Amino acid sequence: MADRSETRGGGGRDRRSFLKYAGAGGAAAIAAGCKTRDRPGGSGFTTTPGGSGDEETSEGTPVPQPLEGNTIRIGSLAPQPDSFPIGKSIWDSMQMAVEDINQNGIPGIGGRGILGAKLEPLSGNTEASPGTAREEFNRLVQKEGCKATFGTFLTQCTLQIFNPMKATQTVHITTAATGPKPGRIVHERYDEFKWHFRAGPINSYDLAAAELEFLNIYADQLGWSDAAVLIENIAPFDPFAETLKPEVGNLFDSVPVFKRSSSGTINWTPLWDEVESADVDINLIGQALTGTAAVKQWANQSRDFEMGGIHVPSQVYEFWEEVSGACQYVFTMNAVTPQTENTERTQPFMKRYRDRFDTFPVYSGPITYDAVRAYAKAMGRYVLDNDMEEVPTNEAMVEALETYTFEDGIVLPSIQFTPPEADFAHEPQWTLMKDTGVPVWQQWQVDEEVTDDYGVMHSFAPEQNKTSDYTYPDWIDYPSDHPANQ
Amino acid sequence: MTSAANVIVTAISISSLYAIIAIGFTLIFGVGGVLNFSHGALITIGAEASYLLSNPTNLGLHPALGLVGGMVTAAVVGAILYLGVVQFVEDEPVTLLILTFIIGFFIQHACRVFITGTSDFSVDQVTPGETTIAGVTLFDIDIFIFVLAAVLIAATGVFVSRTKTGKAILAVSMSEKGAAVVGIDARKINLITWLLASAFAGIAGVLLTMKQTGAWSMGTQPLILAFSIVILGGLGSIKGSVVGAYIIGFTETITTSYISSSLQGFTALVLLIVLLLVKPEGLFGREAA
Numbered sequence A: 001m002a003d004r005s006e007t008r009g010g011g012g013r014d015r016r017s018f019l020k021y022a023g024a025g026g027a028a029a030i031a032a033g034c035k036t037r038d039r040p041g042g043s044g045f046t047t048t049p050g051g052s053g054d055e056e057t058s059e060g061t062p063v064p065q066p067l068e069g070n071t072i073r074i075g076s077l078a079p080q081p082d083s084f085p086i087g088k089s090i091w092d093s094m095q096m097a098v099e100d101i102n103q104n105g106i107p108g109i110g111g112r113g114i115l116g117a118k119l120e121p122l123s124g125n126t127e128a129s130p131g132t133a134r135e136e137f138n139r140l141v142q143k144e145g146c147k148a149t150f151g152t153f154l155t156q157c158t159l160q161i162f163n164p165m166k167a168t169q170t171v172h173i174t175t176a177a178t179g180p181k182p183g184r185i186v187h188e189r190y191d192e193f194k195w196h197f198r199a200g201p202i203n204s205y206d207l208a209a210a211e212l213e214f215l216n217i218y219a220d221q222l223g224w225s226d227a228a229v230l231i232e233n234i235a236p237f238d239p240f241a242e243t244l245k246p247e248v249g250n251l252f253d254s255v256p257v258f259k260r261s262s263s264g265t266i267n268w269t270p271l272w273d274e275v276e277s278a279d280v281d282i283n284l285i286g287q288a289l290t291g292t293a294a295v296k297q298w299a300n301q302s303r304d305f306e307m308g309g310i311h312v313p314s315q316v317y318e319f320w321e322e323v324s325g326a327c328q329y330v331f332t333m334n335a336v337t338p339q340t341e342n343t344e345r346t347q348p349f350m351k352r353y354r355d356r357f358d359t360f361p362v363y364s365g366p367i368t369y370d371a372v373r374a375y376a377k378a379m380g381r382y383v384l385d386n387d388m389e390e391v392p393t394n395e396a397m398v399e400a401l402e403t404y405t406f407e408d409g410i411v412l413p414s415i416q417f418t419p420p421e422a423d424f425a426h427e428p429q430w431t432l433m434k435d436t437g438v439p440v441w442q443q444w445q446v447d448e449e450v451t452d453d454y455g456v457m458h459s460f461a462p463e464q465n466k467t468s469d470y471t472y473p474d475w476i477d478y479p480s481d482h483p484a485n486q
Numbered sequence B: 001m002t003s004a005a006n007v008i009v010t011a012i013s014i015s016s017l018y019a020i021i022a023i024g025f026t027l028i029f030g031v032g033g034v035l036n037f038s039h040g041a042l043i044t045i046g047a048e049a050s051y052l053l054s055n056p057t058n059l060g061l062h063p064a065l066g067l068v069g070g071m072v073t074a075a076v077v078g079a080i081l082y083l084g085v086v087q088f089v090e091d092e093p094v095t096l097l098i099l100t101f102i103i104g105f106f107i108q109h110a111c112r113v114f115i116t117g118t119s120d121f122s123v124d125q126v127t128p129g130e131t132t133i134a135g136v137t138l139f140d141i142d143i144f145i146f147v148l149a150a151v152l153i154a155a156t157g158v159f160v161s162r163t164k165t166g167k168a169i170l171a172v173s174m175s176e177k178g179a180a181v182v183g184i185d186a187r188k189i190n191l192i193t194w195l196l197a198s199a200f201a202g203i204a205g206v207l208l209t210m211k212q213t214g215a216w217s218m219g220t221q222p223l224i225l226a227f228s229i230v231i232l233g234g235l236g237s238i239k240g241s242v243v244g245a246y247i248i249g250f251t252e253t254i255t256t257s258y259i260s261s262s263l264q265g266f267t268a269l270v271l272l273i274v275l276l277l278v279k280p281e282g283l284f285g286r287e288a289a
Helices: A012-031 A085-104 A130-143 A155-160 A162-168 A181-188 A204-222 A235-251 A269-277 A291-300 A346-357 A364-385 A394-403 B004-032 B039-054 B063-084 B093-116 B140-162 B164-174 B176-181 B186-211 B220-233 B238-258 B266-278
Strands: A035-037 A070-078 A118-125 A148-151 A171-174 A196-198 A226-232 A254-261 A282-287 A306-311 A331-334 A440-445 A456-461 B130-133 B136-139
Touching: A070 A085, A070 A130, A070 A364, A085 A118, A085 A148, A085 A346, A085 A364, A118 A130, A130 A148, A130 A155, A130 A162, A148 A364, A155 A162, A155 A181, A155 A235, A171 A364, A171 A394, A181 A196, A204 A235, A204 A282, A204 A306, A204 A331, A204 A456, A226 A235, A226 A269, A235 A254, A235 A282, A254 A269, A269 A291, A269 B004, A269 B238, A282 A291, A291 A306, A331 A456, A346 A364, A364 A394, B004 B039, B004 B136, B004 B140, B004 B164, B004 B186, B004 B220, B004 B238, B039 B063, B039 B093, B039 B186, B039 B220, B063 B093, B063 B186, B130 B140, B136 B140, B140 B164, B140 B186, B140 B238, B164 B176, B164 B186, B176 B186, B220 B238, B220 B266, B238 B266
Parallel strands: A070 A118, A070 A148, A148 A171, A171 A196, A226 A254, A226 A282, A282 A306, A306 A331
Antiparallel strands: A035 A070, A331 A440, A440 A456, B130 B136
């Protein structure tokens, strides 16, 4: 990686902006790798119940603490972290990851903090606005001295922080946006933008590939012969529509409806009339902004077709209550659900999150939790492998993140970023749904064994993450030989 | 291809809703001469109130109580708006227009900040289910909307033409000075009109939320539609508003069903521009100018 480590100077406006903030007091922190040093003699940790951490390695030797006395600030870039589920999950999970690391050290290494360095999380509210995301990134990095940032929902927000990332040479790990463009830019302009990584979700081309794989395996089993496709007409779904359009016809007897639905659609009745008139079994959707109205009207009108695909509102635990259960039978791909056991660590995390925040996180939560811990572990491993006694520079952190595999994930068992040579660089390595277990196919169901007064986000595919069979809408009258009646 | 029967049913339902919205809008203009641009916000108020009352995440009351609550809340807010703001600037039409415009946005943003945020919200339908008549499936909520709209339109007609208060409303709409000569308190009549129109807006907001979903900004599109409808029917004409609502509702449903769903809300604007150029006085009413 050494040959890739040279960077060009920061560009005009961003560089001036950087210097202005640096002159105001941030320069020292940035020059020192955005770290601050606690008072000599103080560890910077507070004792918390049950958080003693392993003071020794598994071999019985003391865990080295070469970074003791340092405080490393990391920033969360989340939309409305107090209320919006995707943003709240990012911030809440970052706090959980930081507390875990501060109390129990790095996964697999132990100690406290990152080899003695205390992590401190700071929150930035992007308001899901690209301009605000950029301002908040600059505030967190240049004024607050954050060494790395995590989060960003909406790819436009991620892209808006690319230039500040380059100007400040700060690592950002995306944990909630799926657009493929950031990975493409890292590949094409590596020296400038190598600072960007994505811990998840997999990008929208891979998500579309996962949907085709899912349909290839399950369409027949579930009794889907004819399909309609309605994908919301917003930029993040463009790759999804591009990938599906030429392929989906090969998976069904017919696809009489393939449309981009307007992101301003409020009245779904005309579209549902059209889909129903086409006599399809399944309506494959991609919906983010219009998902609530679509589902509510589909259920209220007891439409004669099943529905699912990517349905962002259905990934939120509170959605069941918001629509009075109208989302029952709707399915969506997801990274994880409150029921799935992607890894042995998934359910313990979900339970802890539930106990603490009285809800379950959206996908952005577990991914952020993994991202922070992967970052910490990469730093720890880099320090140990290089016999260092100081916090690695951001340049070194890029190398560390490219080099080490994180084996303690709760979404994917291991996180390894794609190399710079990959078409989409610094993205999570993903091959097939069948091999990796993600995305999971979640369906809102009623399951009294889990809870008798709320919907359950079961997963019916792939096999390794299956928690329940697929269920069919009870208002549809299926023929006797249909899988619904088997 | 969507069947013609489905298109007609959808068009009747949505037109009925538009009629409820437009009648309120035209009543205020007809009586007080006020183009009430906060009418859309009163739709949002009705919807938000029903959400607080009948969504399971809030009080979880029966949807019918949500409907009544939405209507009453919007009526009260409308009355406060009249008593607190409008009556003081009634004679300054430009100020009034700007004020209602700004207050409308203020109310909607207040709903966003303090009640529902930016997410869509929903309430249960007062009449869930469906009914098949002559082979055509009708959703019960559409039947309910149609019947309720018909009742409200008829009741408004009877109220205006048969009752003392209604006749006073007519009198004020014709000549405020003339009405004053015969002892009619124009301010009281204006207040009653605002109460009535706001209640209609509240009902429309709840029904829209039941039929589709609600959102903090949900009043904007119906406001533009109401404006188009009353221009089409003739500003101040109740009969014109009903006819205009059905013309706009059918045109919109047909274009969204047979051309593109993205034309939702667009057709009404095209019609509005054409009408303002070709027949600014509308089909039944006085000239807009």
